Amino acid sequence: MTNENHAYIKDCFPVLEERLFEEIKSCCTYHEFASSTYVVKQGAYLNFLPVVLKGQIKMFAEEEDVQFLLYYINSGESCILSFNHLFDPKPIQFSAITEEDTLVMTLPVNKVKEWFIKYPTFARILINDYQRNFEDLLRTTKEIVCYGIEERLLNYLMAKGKRADSNMVHLSHSKIAMDLGTSREVISRTTKKLEKKGILSQHKRCIELLDTESITKI
Amino acid sequence: MTNENHAYIKDCFPVLEERLFEEIKSCCTYHEFASSTYVVKQGAYLNFLPVVLKGQIKMFAEEEDVQFLLYYINSGESCILSFNHLFDPKPIQFSAITEEDTLVMTLPVNKVKEWFIKYPTFARILINDYQRNFEDLLRTTKEIVCYGIEERLLNYLMAKGKRADSNMVHLSHSKIAMDLGTSREVISRTTKKLEKKGILSQHKRCIELLDTESITKI
DNA sequence: AAAAAGCGGTGATTTTGATCACCGTTTTTC
DNA sequence: GAAAAACGGTGATCAAAATCACCGCTTTTT
Numbered sequence: 351m352t353n354e355n356h357a358y359i360k361d362c363f364p365v366l367e368e369r370l371f372e373e374i375k376s377c378c379t380y381h382e383f384a385s386s387t388y389v390v391k392q393g394a395y396l397n398f399l400p401v402v403l404k405g406q407i408k409m410f411a412e413e414e415d416v417q418f419l420l421y422y423i424n425s426g427e428s429c430i431l432s433f434n435h436l437f438d439p440k441p442i443q444f445s446a447i448t449e450e451d452t453l454v455m456t457l458p459v460n461k462v463k464e465w466f467i468k469y470p471t472f473a474r475i476l477i478n479d480y481q482r483n484f485e486d487l488l489r490t491t492k493e494i495v496c497y498g499i500e501e502r503l504l505n506y507l508m509a510k511g512k513r514a515d516s517n518m519v520h521l522s523h524s525k526i527a528m529d530l531g532t533s534r535e536v537i538s539r540t541t542k543k544l545e546k547k548g549i550l551s552q553h554k555r556c557i558e559l560l561d562t563e564s565i566t567k568i
Numbered sequence: 569m570t571n572e573n574h575a576y577i578k579d580c581f582p583v584l585e586e587r588l589f590e591e592i593k594s595c596c597t598y599h600e601f602a603s604s605t606y607v608v609k610q611g612a613y614l615n616f617l618p619v620v621l622k623g624q625i626k627m628f629a630e631e632e633d634v635q636f637l638l639y640y641i642n643s644g645e646s647c648i649l650s651f652n653h654l655f656d657p658k659p660i661q662f663s664a665i666t667e668e669d670t671l672v673m674t675l676p677v678n679k680v681k682e683w684f685i686k687y688p689t690f691a692r693i694l695i696n697d698y699q700r701n702f703e704d705l706l707r708t709t710k711e712i713v714c715y716g717i718e719e720r721l722l723n724y725l726m727a728k729g730k731r732a733d734s735n736m737v738h739l740s741h742s743k744i745a746m747d748l749g750t751s752r753e754v755i756s757r758t759t760k761k762l763e764k765k766g767i768l769s770q771h772k773r774c775i776e777l778l779d780t781e782s783i784t785k786i
Numbered sequence: 787a788a789a790a791a792g793c794g795g796t797g798a799t800t801t802t803g804a805t806c807a808c809c810g811t812t813t814t815t816c
Numbered sequence: 817g818a819a820a821a822a823c824g825g826t827g828a829t830c831a832a833a834a835t836c837a838c839c840g841c842t843t844t845t846t
Contacts, residue, residue, distance in 0.1 A: 413713070484701070
């Protein structure tokens with residue numbers, strides 16, 4: 351089992367030096383999370399760096415009883431949850447929940463610091479992923495500010511579809527509403543509107559995206 | 569003049585190794601910007617890292633004829649504009665304008681990469697600043713999503729007052745409107761409302777914050 | 787099979803903020 | 817000092833989205 355997990359590290363960091371790989375293997379811890387469970391909670395202090403090896407995690411803000419999606423962390427893609435807390439013992443400012451069954455590896459902060467200095471490629475990986483987080487957050491912010499729910503919903507659904515590699519999105523209106531920081535009714539009405547436009551069609555507990563080609567993306 | 573500029577580097581990066589300091593001095597370029605001028609423009613490709621040595625720069629998004637403030641880069645505080653573009657030749661996704669007369673130093677990308685590996689403390693500085701950018705952006709996003717203009721305006725004004733270390737904020741309603749991504753009329757009405765509440769008072773072309781102590785911050 | 791919980795639809799109403807239109811004052815510019 | 821530009825105030829209207837209220841249909845639980 352552990353050996354199997356080790357393999358995910360290689361998948362996630364293909365360019366890892368052998369020495370670093372050994373070091374990581376020797377001191378990492380694996381955690382399996384079922385879908386829809388908290389990985390980290392806003393306000394917590396972390397003394398480890400979580401790395402997503404398999405699955406997907408949703409980062410979101412919780413503020414004044416409003417909750418909204420910031421961006422996703424995927425395994426193949428970005429692995430770093432955050433290192434806001436690595437060099438500064440500050441509480442993290444967002445929460446993370448698994449979107450599906452997810453395998454997370456945690457690395458102790460002091461080791462990460464050490465490797466960051468010792469292995470430039472490791473530093474490079476961290477930077478790279480952090481950079482993507484920043485860009486994703488910026489894109490989300492722009493979307494929220496500049497586009498109405500109709501466009502945001504469509505974007506959201508298309509991203510979901512793309513990820514699942516399917517036109518069928520299995521999500522309840524209320525879940526979508528949470529992610530977009532709005533209410534169920536609004537989603538319900540908006541999906542209706544999109545349905546009338548022929549952009550999607552709703553089946554029992556599932557939304558089918560039609561004619562995604564013709565839709566101009568943001 | 570150049571020597572004077574060099575001194576700002578020390579102010580900005582107090583813990584710089586002497587060797588690195590020499591390297592920076594040997595290949596940096598200084599640029600002075602008057603207030604309200606573009607330092608970088610959204611969509612541009614940069615092949616240098618801009619560092620704010622003196623003054624203040626406003627980072628903002630330009631999207632669909634809406635423009636809004638993301639966060640500020642201050643000299644004493646954060647110096648790194650961005651390194652989104654360092655490792656990946658991507659266009660930057662925001663613009664930067666000086667808020668006051670500002671001295672910027674630019675470092676060639678290849679040198680920055682080199683130093684990033686060679687001088688761990690340098691890497692640490694970059695990370696640290698980038699981290700702040702992320703946190704600032706996140707805070708802005710939360711504010712936009714979770715609070716109405718009244719609160720956002722107040723927050724904005726208080727930040728301005730704090731920075732100027734004064735209760736007097738010299739800004740036109742339309743400038744404020746741009747920063748908050750709204751229109752002049754809205755600001756005009758909102759300031760009036762806040763004035764009636766006794767939170768501020770408006771004089772000729774300038775807003776005075778009253779009783780800032782009693783205001784609960786976000 | 788009955789009860790409970792979750793899901794989705796929809797009308798009515800309200801709130802917030804955006805937009806339009808217009809006007810008077812102040813400041814700059816030439 | 818006159819013209820132009822920038823600034824600020826305010827009424828009227830509009831649109832998007834939030835909120836409330838209610839209802840019927842599924843799915844799950846017991």
